[in-house]
Amino acid sequence: MSKKYGSFEVVKNISFSVKKGTIFGLLGPNGAGKSTTIKILTCQSPPTSGVAYIGGFNAAVDAAEIKKRIGVVFESQNLYEELSVFENLNFFRQLYGAPAEKITEVLEVVGVKGNQKDKIKTLSKGMKQKIMIARALINDPDILFLDEPGSGLDPHSAREIRQMILGLKGRGKTILITTHNMEEADFLCDCLAIIHKGSIIAMDAPGNLKKKYGEDVLRIKTVTGDIYESPLNTKSSSDIFKKLSDDNQIFLVHSKEATIEDVFIRLTGERLTDES
Numbered sequence: 001m002s003k004k005y006g007s008f009e010v011v012k013n014i015s016f017s018v019k020k021g022t023i024f025g026l027l028g029p030n031g032a033g034k035s036t037t038i039k040i041l042t043c044q045s046p047p048t049s050g051v052a053y054i055g056g057f058n059a060a061v062d063a064a065e066i067k068k069r070i071g072v073v074f075e076s077q078n079l080y081e082e083l084s085v086f087e088n089l090n091f092f093r094q095l096y097g098a099p100a101e102k103i104t105e106v107l108e109v110v111g112v113k114g115n116q117k118d119k120i121k122t123l124s125k126g127m128k129q130k131i132m133i134a135r136a137l138i139n140d141p142d143i144l145f146l147d148e149p150g151s152g153l154d155p156h157s158a159r160e161i162r163q164m165i166l167g168l169k170g171r172g173k174t175i176l177i178t179t180h181n182m183e184e185a186d187f188l189c190d191c192l193a194i195i196h197k198g199s200i201i202a203m204d205a206p207g208n209l210k211k212k213y214g215e216d217v218l219r220i221k222t223v224t225g226d227i228y229e230s231p232l233n234t235k236s237s238s239d240i241f242k243k244l245s246d247d248n249q250i251f252l253v254h255s256k257e258a259t260i261e262d263v264f265i266r267l268t269g270e271r272l273t274d275e276s
């Protein structure tokens, strides 16, 4: 599918499918087209061309059917700040006609206990993100869309959210996340699509992407503090090792595994930093 705003093609002929019960990631820098893709898939904005099927329903036609089966966590935290945790969740529970027990159940799933009376405005960003995820679970969706779930969170909260996302997969949910965080993408995703300027430029399991496009490196630190790096298991790395070893220069040797960042740099010639 493709999406244009005026003459600006934001999503360019992308095509992918997500296996039931897995986590699929769209990884790319700001402006790559990730949120636009989520908007198409969650029936908020139709594609200019092409078609998206969610659980067998056409996103541009069957919005009512799809909305019963999906939960969405938007990038911006759009909870009612002046209302309590309970009031926020109860509003959505009523919208979906879910039973009253659902609120305690979804709060348990996201690991929140005893905060039901707290106003949203008094909560930390990490706690708000948990409430956002709890809200997306109110209708017991089969499919979850999480737009930048770890963005702007402190490392501890980001780790908690990642574990929770894995837990949701364990409960059988199919999850699509967008992220510009490579560690998050690597840790969570069964399949990862790297999106750059609206196009998917690579798609595979993170481990396969690293094998295919990354390079493990031999890293040697000398007694004088110099660092030598060379692709692992090559003649050049064994030559460097031998020379430094003969000269008694080696202080530390280790191998460095390829990362998703290496893959991104290799494919685009650009860095994908957390600040991007």
Ligand SMILES: Nc1ncnc2c1ncn2[C@@H]1O[C@H](COP(=O)(O)OP(=O)(O)OP(=O)(O)O)[C@@H](O)[C@H]1O
Pocket: 005, 010, 028, 029, 030, 031, 032, 033, 034, 035, 036, 037, 148
């Ligand atoms: N309604 C719109 N009208 C015009 N241009 C838009 C609109 N929405 C998004 N864009 C542009 O489309 C491009 C892709 O935006 P999109 O939000 O999908 O990117 P993204 O990868 O999700 O990045 P971010 O994390 O910053 O949201 C950007 O250049 C953005 O400015």
